[in-house]
Amino acid sequence: MTRKRFNDLCNSESRDEAIQQLSDRILHNIIVTQYILHHCHDSDIKHYRLSSALFPLVTDQTLKIDLEELPNIDQIKSELRQIGIVAKTFGISIGSHPDQFNVLASQNESAVKRTIIELNFQASVLDMIGLPQDHTAPMNIHVNASPVPITGVEMMISEEQIHKLRIKQLAERFYANLQECNDGVRNRLTIENEDKSFFNVDNCLQFSKYLFDKYQYNLPVCYDNLHDKCNPSLGNPSVALNAERCAYTWIDYRDENRNFITPVFHWSEGRPDKPRAHADYFAVGNVPPHIAIDPQRPAKWECEVKQKDKAIKLLRNTILR
Numbered sequence: 001m002t003r004k005r006f007n008d009l010c011n012s013e014s015r016d017e018a019i020q021q022l023s024d025r026i027l028h029n030i031i032v033t034q035y036i037l038h039h040c041h042d043s044d045i046k047h048y049r050l051s052s053a054l055f056p057l058v059t060d061q062t063l064k065i066d067l068e069e070l071p072n073i074d075q076i077k078s079e080l081r082q083i084g085i086v087a088k089t090f091g092i093s094i095g096s097h098p099d100q101f102n103v104l105a106s107q108n109e110s111a112v113k114r115t116i117i118e119l120n121f122q123a124s125v126l127d128m129i130g131l132p133q134d135h136t137a138p139m140n141i142h143v144n145a146s147p148v149p150i151t152g153v154e155m156m157i158s159e160e161q162i163h164k165l166r167i168k169q170l171a172e173r174f175y176a177n178l179q180e181c182n183d184g185v186r187n188r189l190t191i192e193n194e195d196k197s198f199f200n201v202d203n204c205l206q207f208s209k210y211l212f213d214k215y216q217y218n219l220p221v222c223y224d225n226l227h228d229k230c231n232p233s234l235g236n237p238s239v240a241l242n243a244e245r246c247a248y249t250w251i252d253y254r255d256e257n258r259n260f261i262t263p264v265f266h267w268s269e270g271r272p273d274k275p276r277a278h279a280d281y282f283a284v285g286n287v288p289p290h291i292a293i294d295p296q297r298p299a300k301w302e303c304e305v306k307q308k309d310k311a312i313k314l315l316r317n318t319i320l321r
Helices: 003-012 015-042 073-090 109-129 159-178 201-215 225-230 239-247 308-320
Strands: 047-050 093-096 139-141 189-192 264-267 300-303
Touching: 003 015, 015 047, 015 073, 047 109, 047 300, 073 093, 073 109, 093 109, 093 139, 109 139, 109 159, 159 201, 189 201, 201 239, 225 239, 225 264, 300 308
Parallel strands: 047 093, 139 189, 264 300
Antiparallel strands: none
């Protein structure tokens, strides 16, 4: 439901009717998600990225919608718990990928405020489902920020030192705003390399390392092969090497043995005419590498081509030929 549709219903019917229709759609989305998990099980798919659009408009501050005022809220919460039960029964892990407008490192205060509200809400949905507050139920975002120019020091320090200052600048702003988020966000958050601008694999890894070295905050890096191709790191290491480098950031620091956990990565393919845009299907032979720092926990790859489960089925068929 769009904001325009909601407001039109408020004007033509009543706010109560608009809230009722919104509530019905949310409940429908949640029940459909249960069907999707059954389909994943039937298709031998062991991981699902939860839609960030299950609850349209609820975080839109202009509409002032209180989740508890939804007429179906008790059933909504019950069906959310059922998602968690189905996923656990079938051994399907669940992650999420809030939209790209979520920018914790932004200098725009209103954008950061919207981000905090959205991330806190998305984490609350995972909580209501019953998912753990850790990286086994990752919330993945883009840093989606570039460093501001550093002036007055270029002639005094090396380019490497300037680069470290840029990482520090963005990481400090990101971390300060992250502290305004709830535990469900902080304990689940991951970042991914981007298809342009500053955050290629190298810079994501340096960003993650800075936050751990200074704050002992663990921020795993989600590897995206298409973004890596479009925005390569210095030296352009192989896909398998970069994926493995990212896998080493997926550590359970709350475990005294510092065991690795299962990384969740992205696998896709660009269109010939628009390399950054996701294709419908994978080309023959375009198969993700086997990445397993812990042999018992190989990486899970979220397939980002447009045809989703159909593309996974076709990919499997080509592998088995």
